[in-house]
Every structure is written in structure tokens, then in C-alpha cells.
Amino acid sequence: MAEILKVATHEFADKGLAGARIDEIAAATRTSKRMIYYYFGSKEGLYVAVLEESYRRVRSIESELKLENLQPEEALRTLAGFTFDHHNGNQDYVRLVMSENMLRGQYIAQSKSIQALNVPAIQSIRNLYDRGVAEGVFRPGLDPIDIHASISALSFFNVSNQYTFSQIFKHQVQDPKVLAQRRANVIDMVVRYVRA
Incomplete structure (x- = not known):
């Protein structure tokens, strides 16, 4: 199943739900369409499973950062840097999210686990933010979901718009030098936004 999910992730990220072909996933995993349907029920079921696995993976790695053991600003810098690196290093994840947004979140809404997978991410930001406010290093009155959205947006753009931005x-x-500077700028923007 793990191999099916891996191949399907790339197929859905590359071609979207409508363009992805179960035949190609079956051939690449040396299994049968029937076996894929047995495990996942349908093409849409496989797509939801791919979305769930993609979110589970990022949240699992994110939880290993141990942000609670870092000073608030260092924790925020670590989280922003991780998000930037994750999105850049896992461009299929970004493409899947883009595809699901084109579908207006229709399949994410069917997932029984994605919302729960993301609760700890927001709680982690809330905890580091609250510690920072209590220590006087972060300004009060910010919403952890908004902080998360800002980190995500700044990290997402570099992947989602790389081709149009590079052409225009x-x-x-x-380019590694451009990427390193952009990463540093994203971290700096997030910290300046939150800093007291």
C-alpha cells in the first residue's frame, strides 16, 4: 500500500484527479487495478488517501522539531525554515494542495483524518506564540491560525509560482543562492510580523 500511495501521490500531483490514471499507477507498482480498488474503493478514495498521507507525513516530521524545547523566537524561526524546506523539497505536496484547491476542497472535506492531523500544528504555534507573548518577545493579539497561514503562504509561493515568476x-x-536568500527572507518576515 505504501508503494501505491507513493506512486499515486506523484500521479495525482502531476496530472490532478481528473488526469490521473489508475492503469498507470497499477503498472508502476506492478499491481492490478482490481487490487487498488480493493484497498481504496475508487480512484477518488485513493486520491483522499494520498491527501491524508501527505498531510500525515508533514505533520509527523513537524512534530519531531520539538518546538516546545526552544525559545519562542528560535522555535518560530525553526518552524518557518522547516515549512519552507518541506514545501521546496516536497513539491508534489504543494501540487496536491493546489489541485485540491482547484476542486474547492471537495475531497479534503470527505477525509475523516485531515482536520484532526492539523490540530496539533496549530496548537504547537499557539503554545510557542503564548510563551513568546508571556516573555514579551511577541506582540499580543495575533491568531495562531493566521501565523500558520502566513508561514504557509510565504513558503508555498516559491513552489506554486516558480515557473511563472521565473519567466516573468x-x-x-x-537557483540555490536565490533559494537560500528567499528562505532567510521568509523567516525574517515571519519573525518581524510576530515580534513585539
């Missing part, structure tokens, strides 16, 4: 501005966003 003749600025190669995936």
Missing part, C-alpha cells in the same frame, strides 16, 4: 521576472527562484 527572469529570476530563477530555484
Whole structure:
């Protein structure tokens, strides 16, 4: 099943739900369409399972950061840097999220686990933010979901818009030097937004 999910992740990220083909996933995993349908019920069921696994994976790695053991600003910097690196290093994840947004969240809404998977991420931000406010290093009155959205948006753009941005501005966003500077800028923007 893990191999099916891995291959299906790339297939759905590359072609979207409508364009992905179960035949190609079956051939690449040396299994049968029947076996895929047995495990996942349908093409849409496999797509939901891919979404769930993608979110589970990022949240699992994120939980290993041990942000609670870091000073608030260091924790925020670590989280922003991790998110930037994750999105850049897992571009299929970004494409899946883009695809699901094109579908207006229709399949994420069917998931029984994705919302629960994301609760700890927001709680982690709430905890580090509250510690920072209590220590006087973060300004009060911010919403942890908004902080999460800001980190996500700044990290997401570099992947989601890399081709159009590079063509329009003749600025190669995936060049290692450009990428390193962008990463540093994203972390700095997030910290400046939250800092007291």
C-alpha cells in the first residue's frame, strides 16, 4: 500500500484527479487495478488517501522539531525554515494542495483524518506564540491560525509560482543562492510580523 500511495501521490500531483490514471499507477507498482480498488474503493478514495498521507507525513516530521524545547523566537524561526524546506523539497505536496484547491476542497472535506492531523500544528504555534507573548518577545493579539497561514503562504509561493515568476521576472527562484536568500527572507518576515 505504501508503494501505491507513493506512486499515486506523484500521479495525482502531476496530472490532478481528473488526469490521473489508475492503469498507470497499477503498472508502476506492478499491481492490478482490481487490487487498488480493493484497498481504496475508487480512484477518488485513493486520491483522499494520498491527501491524508501527505498531510500525515508533514505533520509527523513537524512534530519531531520539538518546538516546545526552544525559545519562542528560535522555535518560530525553526518552524518557518522547516515549512519552507518541506514545501521546496516536497513539491508534489504543494501540487496536491493546489489541485485540491482547484476542486474547492471537495475531497479534503470527505477525509475523516485531515482536520484532526492539523490540530496539533496549530496548537504547537499557539503554545510557542503564548510563551513568546508571556516573555514579551511577541506582540499580543495575533491568531495562531493566521501565523500558520502566513508561514504557509510565504513558503508555498516559491513552489506554486516558480515557473511563472521565473519567466516573468527572469529570476530563477530555484537557483540555490536565490533559494537560500528567499528562505532567510521568509523567516525574517515571519519573525518581524510576530515580534513585539
